[in-house]
Amino acid sequence: MLKNKDIENYEESLKKGIEKGDLVASSSLEELQKLKEIKKGDFFIILAHATFKWEEVGEEKRKRVVIELPSLDFAKKKYIAAFDKDGRKLLEGRYPDYSSFNIPWERKAKKFLLMKENKLQLLCRWAAGGAIPILKFKNGDRYVAFIRRGKEAPTHQYHFTTASGLSEYPEELIDPRIIMGREFGEEIIIINKSGIIYKYRFKLSQSEKRDEKVENLIQRYYEEEYKGKIESFKNELKENYGIKKIDEEKYVEAEIISLGEDIIEINLDENKKSIKGACVLDPIFGAVDVIGAVEVELDVEEPSEIQVLNFDTREKKPSKGKYEFLNENIFLIKMDYNEEGLRNLIKGEKFRCIVFHKQLKREKPLLTPPLRATLVSCYNYYFPSDKISDYGYPHSKGIPVRGVE
Numbered sequence: 001m002l003k004n005k006d007i008e009n010y011e012e013s014l015k016k017g018i019e020k021g022d023l024v025a026s027s028s029l030e031e032l033q034k035l036k037e038i039k040k041g042d043f044f045i046i047l048a049h050a051t052f053k054w055e056e057v058g059e060e061k062r063k064r065v066v067i068e069l070p071s072l073d074f075a076k077k078k079y080i081a082a083f084d085k086d087g088r089k090l091l092e093g094r095y096p097d098y099s100s101f102n103i104p105w106e107r108k109a110k111k112f113l114l115m116k117e118n119k120l121q122l123l124c125r126w127a128a129g130g131a132i133p134i135l136k137f138k139n140g141d142r143y144v145a146f147i148r149r150g151k152e153a154p155t156h157q158y159h160f161t162t163a164s165g166l167s168e169y170p171e172e173l174i175d176p177r178i179i180m181g182r183e184f185g186e187e188i189i190i191i192n193k194s195g196i197i198y199k200y201r202f203k204l205s206q207s208e209k210r211d212e213k214v215e216n217l218i219q220r221y222y223e224e225e226y227k228g229k230i231e232s233f234k235n236e237l238k239e240n241y242g243i244k245k246i247d248e249e250k251y252v253e254a255e256i257i258s259l260g261e262d263i264i265e266i267n268l269d270e271n272k273k274s275i276k277g278a279c280v281l282d283p284i285f286g287a288v289d290v291i292g293a294v295e296v297e298l299d300v301e302e303p304s305e306i307q308v309l310n311f312d313t314r315e316k317k318p319s320k321g322k323y324e325f326l327n328e329n330i331f332l333i334k335m336d337y338n339e340e341g342l343r344n345l346i347k348g349e350k351f352r353c354i355v356f357h358k359q360l361k362r363e364k365p366l367l368t369p370p371l372r373a374t375l376v377s378c379y380n381y382y383f384p385s386d387k388i389s390d391y392g393y394p395h396s397k398g399i400p401v402r403g404v405e
Contacts, residue, residue: 041083130164
């Protein structure tokens with residue numbers, strides 16, 4: 001890999017992070033998981049070496065991405081992990097001692113995404129991902145659910161986003177599809193007009209090779225999260241939403257769908273896997289995410305028969321024993337659904353849609369920028385605009401997005 005001063009600074013900051021304890025280096029994922037539990041970490045992410053290449057598939061191009069352990073002089077053949085926000089900043093090139101420093105491969109990454117370069121190599125933060133929530137009603141209509149991030153969100157305030165987040169378990173570093181299901185279950189909860197809470201039974205898409213181990217892990221991590229938060233959420237419903245009858249729960253099928261044609265090969269020492277999906281590269285932070293979809297099959301006819309609420313909390317494990325829920329707005333957008341519907345969604349092509357939400361405001365909604373910058377420019381044209389420049393990176397200047405209070 002080409003060396004320059006920025007890359008040397010970046011590697012030096014990683015080395016300092018290990019020395020200070022903001023980052024942890026180990027030859028074992030199992031050992032790191034134990035350390036994470038001791039430190040009560042919110043997530044479990046690692047430094048990885050990523051190689052991106054464009055490949056021709058018929059008349060289109062797809063990315064082939066290889067994720068490997070980095071080869072660094074100060075941590076050979078070791079996992080370099082972060083469990084908290086300080087470690088995350090280090091992996092993303094936002095080390096406090098370098099206030100203007102950023103990922104040194106940003107310019108090359110943008111050229112790659114614009115297909116001006118055919119290959120890209122970089123050190124990146126791994127893993128993260130999520131799912132585009134799709135609700136299927138009995139009448140056949142499908143709606144995509146968008147979470148609108150609030151003003152207190154750490155990044156991308158006021159933007160719409162998927163149900164997504166960082167990896168939390170070693171298995172998710174090897175198969176990000178686990179993140180898709182877990183994050184969907186952590187962030188989206190649906191209640192019908194009779195007060196019944198829907199629980200999810202996760203399955204991989206029938207179009208993929210079934211993997212019971214992966215499905216069982218998704219269900220296990222989702223159930224643990226649900227069980228930990230549900231009583232607090234029932235109190236939230238009674239106090240803030242006036243829903244009194246909420247004792248009954250009902251399982252509905254939730255299908256995890258891999259989107260796009262990208263090939264992601266994961267080769268982390270003895271841990272190897274190859275999956276197909278949509279791989280997102282954020283050139284600003286050197287972050288690589290894998291985005292899919294989760295389609296939930298509901299037993300009601302239309303959106304007016306349910307409430308879709310945010311199940312996410314400010315803290316994973318609240319210190320005072322009571323969860324504080326984010327209460328971010330969720331918008332349902334009906335898509336012209338056919339076999340090309342999800343492909344159009346991924347590529348950002350224009351198609352008709354209507355919005356269903358009781359609290360819809362008039363300001364133009366904005367969408368999470370990293371998804372827009374790649375083949376997974378998922379949400380660019382849900383609210384058509386002739387000027388892509390209207391959509392900026394709000395974190396680049398540290399101020400709220402213009403035009404939004």
